Amino acid sequence: MESHAHHHCLDLIDRLNEYLDGELNADSCAELEAHLRACPECQELLLSLQQTVDLLHHLDDEPLPLPPALEDRLARQLQQRLATKSH
Ligand SMILES: [Zn+2]
Numbered sequence: 001m002e003s004h005a006h007h008h009c010l011d012l013i014d015r016l017n018e019y020l021d022g023e024l025n026a027d028s029c030a031e032l033e034a035h036l037r038a039c040p041e042c043q044e045l046l047l048s049l050q051q052t053v054d055l056l057h058h059l060d061d062e063p064l065p066l067p068p069a070l071e072d073r074l075a076r077q078l079q080q081r082l083a084t085k086s087h
Contacts, residue, residue, distance in 0.1 A: 008035065009035075009039060009041060009042055009045075012032055012035060012042060013045065015028060015032055016032070016042075016045065016046055016049050017049070019032055019046075020046075020049060020050060020053055051073075054069075055069075
């Protein structure tokens with residue numbers, strides 16, 4: 001039986017950046033996506049990485065101190081936090 005140890009996740013973190021940049025070759029891409037389907041932790045990691053990259057691109061495009069998308073996201077996070085607290 002093949003052991004699917006968690007260090008596999010650490011291996012993939014390096015690749016996530018390339019994956020987001022579209023620089024990963026098809027084989028590694030398929031391997032990564034297969035792992036993502038089976039690993040919620042890496043899914044979450046990819047998501048937050050994607051958001052960060054997204055954010056950086058936004059900041060690159062517009063020199064605004066706070067992009068509307070971020071403002072919107074922060075507002076929603078705050079609402080969620082408040083909602084959790086007040087029940
Ligand atoms: Zn993983």
